Amino acid sequence: MKKIVMILEKTNTGYSAYAEEYPIFTSAGTMPELLNNAQEAIDLYYEDELTKSPYHVIFEIDFVQFFKYYKVLNAKFLAEKINMNPTLLSQYIRGHKKPSKKQFEKILTGIQQIGQELADINFIGY
Numbered sequence: 001m002k003k004i005v006m007i008l009e010k011t012n013t014g015y016s017a018y019a020e021e022y023p024i025f026t027s028a029g030t031m032p033e034l035l036n037n038a039q040e041a042i043d044l045y046y047e048d049e050l051t052k053s054p055y056h057v058i059f060e061i062d063f064v065q066f067f068k069y070y071k072v073l074n075a076k077f078l079a080e081k082i083n084m085n086p087t088l089l090s091q092y093i094r095g096h097k098k099p100s101k102k103q104f105e106k107i108l109t110g111i112q113q114i115g116q117e118l119a120d121i122n123f124i125g126y
Helices: 031-045 063-069 075-082 086-094 101-119
Strands: 002-010 015-019 025-028 055-060
Touching (some): 002 031, 002 063, 015 031, 025 031, 031 055, 075 086, 075 101
Antiparallel strands (some): 002 015, 015 025
């Protein structure tokens, strides 16, 4: 199975995605639209090969791009959640510093925990 890694980025006009190893790229005004467009671009690129070789798409985004899109997740809240200095986390988010592997894993785990907590919430009355 082919693995296609699509890099996601926030642009001045919306969002873009591209594959580093294949001539596949697209853009869109919103992130959901971008994910759909990326899938379509991949399908078009492999149009003749789809029945012969299935593929697996992985979407990747760096911390800077992630926090540009998910503005609702603020650095101070995340820093408190993962017990990290908020100024240091802010420097990672802005791209001024690059986190070590250990710090990267800590941040990623915190983001995933918040996502899981949100997914597990049920609202009363609906």
